[in-house]
Amino acid sequence: MTLPTYNQLMLPLMKLLAEQKKPIKLSEATQILSDRSGLTSEELSLMLPSGTKTVFYDRVGWAKTYLVKAALIQQPKRGFCELSPVGHSIDLSQLSAINNEYLMQFESFAQYKSGDLSINNQNLKPDSNSPNFSLLEETRTPEEMLQDNAELLKRTIKSDLLKLIKENSPAFFERLVVDLLVAMGYGGSHQDAAQAIGKTNDGGIDGIISEDRLGLDKIYIQAKRWENTIGRPDIQQFKGALADQVAKKGVFITTSSFSKEAIESAKKSGIVLIDGDRLTSLMIEFGLGVTIERSFHVYRIDSDRFEESI
Known part of the structure; x- marks a missing residue:
């Protein structure tokens, strides 16, 4: 059968x-x-x-x-x-x-x-x-x-x-953000990154993380485990928080999505947006929460190997 x-x-x-x-x-x-x-x-x-x-x-x-x-x-x-x-x-x-x-x-x-x-x-x-x-x-x-x-x-x-x-808690999401940023090469050590995220709670900023291992520049983080679409007011609030800190770089990470107005507002301010789709793409790219079950190779003929010298 x-x-x-x-x-x-x-x-x-x-x-x-x-x-x-x-x-x-x-x-x-x-x-x-x-x-x-x-x-x-x-x-x-x-x-x-x-x-x-x-x-x-x-x-x-x-x-x-x-x-x-x-x-x-x-x-x-x-x-x-x-x-x-x-x-x-x-x-x-x-x-x-x-x-x-x-x-x-x-x-x-x-x-x-x-x-x-x-x-x-x-x-x-x-x-x-x-x-x-x-x-x-x-x-x-x-x-x-x-x-x-x-x-x-x-x-x-x-x-x-x-x-x-x-399905997990906001605290889990914050730890996930830490793991992802460290996997991407930000935050210095994992311990430094873990201390930076979820600790500030300063006017719309959820964390501050080093852009490199030497800590030469800082990136300000907003991490939201939300269902609703992130709108322009949320970006404006984050933008204001960055201005208060005289910050040049900000990243807004969410499990949901961003409205068209929010995207346009972020572009004008140099804020990087990571929605649920991009978040999961990055997790796969950097092997976070996933494992390779099987890989395939596509082969082609190496024609040079079969050419005889004259």
């Missing part, structure tokens, strides 16, 4: 969650699905090439991820999942399958997948209501497909990182 694809696991996972009276652990859901699958123990124990998890568990995980992106499943707490109100509203008995094409009718999923479907020729980009996946496969080279899937994985990791950050 062939292992089901993640697409083929979406409907069984939805039906399983519909049976539950309360949120269920993904590991428990995976076990139930494996018991119902009719697969042999050898098939269920097949591991990914990385050796980190079974193929079946990985595919259930991706089925869950895509259903979450479509807002059909919600995660009330870490490691648990349940049907969302939208998921409960669907008559699963009328469906023969759930796949990416079906999920494209949900706006949140279409937005999530839009980057994955982008190709250089915009005329070939499919309409979100009727994606032409075969056309995409024919127009993309294997290297382009590898890059697109890598970007999709990265977006998923960034989304999960931001969710985890928001």
